[in-house]
Amino acid sequence: MRDDEVPGWWQRLGLDGLVDVHVHFLPDRVMDAVWSYFDQAATHYGTPWPVTYRTPVAERLQTLQDLGVRRFPALVYPHKPDMAASLNTWARDFAATTPGCVSSGTFYPEPGAAQYVKEALDEGTEIFKVHVQVGDYDPRDDELDAVWGQLAESGVPVVVHCGSGPIPGRHTGPGPMGDVLRKHPRLTAVIAHLGMPEYAEHLQLAETYPNVHLDTTMACTPFTEALAPFPRDLLPRYAALQDRVVLGSDFPNIPYQYAVQLEALEQLDLGDDWLRAVCWENGNRLLGG
Numbered sequence: 349m350r351d352d353e354v355p356g357w358w359q360r361l362g363l364d365g366l367v368d369v370h371v372h373f374l375p376d377r378v379m380d381a382v383w384s385y386f387d388q389a390a391t392h393y394g395t396p397w398p399v400t401y402r403t404p405v406a407e408r409l410q411t412l413q414d415l416g417v418r419r420f421p422a423l424v425y426p427h428k429p430d431m432a433a434s435l436n437t438w439a440r441d442f443a444a445t446t447p448g449c450v451s452s453g454t455f456y457p458e459p460g461a462a463q464y465v466k467e468a469l470d471e472g473t474e475i476f477k478v479h480v481q482v483g484d485y486d487p488r489d490d491e492l493d494a495v496w497g498q499l500a501e502s503g504v505p506v507v508v509h510c511g512s513g514p515i516p517g518r519h520t521g522p523g524p525m526g527d528v529l530r531k532h533p534r535l536t537a538v539i540a541h542l543g544m545p546e547y548a549e550h551l552q553l554a555e556t557y558p559n560v561h562l563d564t565t566m567a568c569t570p571f572t573e574a575l576a577p578f579p580r581d582l583l584p585r586y587a588a589l590q591d592r593v594v595l596g597s598d599f600p601n602i603p604y605q606y607a608v609q610l611e612a613l614e615q616l617d618l619g620d621d622w623l624r625a626v627c628w629e630n631g632n633r634l635l636g637g
Contacts, residue, residue, distance in 0.1 A: 349607040355416045357610060361624050365418035367631030369475070370507060370540060370565040370596025373405065373422035373449075375438050386601060393514050395575070401600030408600050409446065415606055417599075419635050421452040423477040423507060427484075432456045433464040440471055450474040450635050457489035465495045469502055474636055476506040480524070481517035487524050496528055500535040505634050507563065507596075508537050513544040513576045522549035529557050536560075538594060538634070542567040545576035551585055554592055561634065562589070563596030564626065568612040571603055587618050594630045 349357065358366055374382065389397030401408055412420060422442050424435040436453040443451040453468040453476045455461045465476075476499065480487055487496075487510065499506050512520040522543065529535060536559040543550025544567060554560040566572045586593060597609050613623060 349611040351605045351607045354607050358416055363628045365416040366627050367419045368417050368597050369594050369631050370563050371420040371599045397603045399601050419448055421450050421475045423452050425454045425477050425479040426456045427482050429458045436468045455495050457485050457491040461491050462494035479509040481520050486519040487528050496532045500532040503536055505536040505538050507540050509540040511541055511543040511546055522546050533557055538563050541565045561592040561594055563594050565596030565598045569608050590622050590625045593626045595627045
């Protein structure tokens with residue numbers, strides 16, 4: 349499937365479009381740094397990672413519109429202290445002027461995290477993002493306990509990259525985030541990338557905690573299958589979890605066309621009802637639609 353075939357794909361499913369919970373827009377200087385990192389992907393990951401949608405902001409937004417992505421966040425995330433609060437302000441402003449974009453936020457284990465997360469929630473932030481590998485921090489850090497508590501109480505979802513793909517970090521894997529969930533079992537956590545490569549362990553977290561979701565970002569695509577193959581024997585469990593799997597893509601930072609993600613999901617053969625739930629219904633519910 350090609351990108352120009354995507355609207356026909358979701359129309360055949362009877363959908364009004366797509367809801368993608370894992371999209372990145374960042375301040376230009378930060379996005380440029382991310383793209384520079386991907387330029388060195390062969391060194392970091394052992395394989396090239398060309399960014400398919402390395403285009404100006406307006407062109408990227410038009411691409412999402414042409415694909416039929418109706419709702420999406422501009423997920424931001426810090427890699428050091430004293431970044432998160434300013435990223436939250438930027439993301440709120442971006443969402444306020446961008447049709448279809450929901451307001452997103454982030455945080456880092458630092459003094460004041462609970463206060464600026466509270467302010468973000470009060471300002472109407474609808475989804476948060478944390479990246480345990482890039483941030484290189486333990487999600488169990490004491491500075492974050494109150495933050496997790498606020499999010500659990502509010503019901504606002506948080507997309508968490510805690511799996512050990514594409515490369516492991518000091519605090520990745522299901523253990524640390526599993527401990528957070530044991531302490532805050534009502535947390536609406538969205539495990540990014542289906543938790544790759546620890547697919548089964550992160551699936552178990554979703555089966556254990558009723559508000560845990562899994563996003564499909566890059567999962568089951570040919571690119572990812574070469575790095576972290578998805579175990580097909582887990583498919584019946586994903587079928588049963590139909591109401592808590594959500595579409596994610598990692599747009600624009602993907603090394604293939606957007607359509608490849610949708611085609612990979614269709615090839616799982618879990619049925620049209622599952623695709624409708626994943627690509628529209630569940631994401632719409634998570635983002636307050």
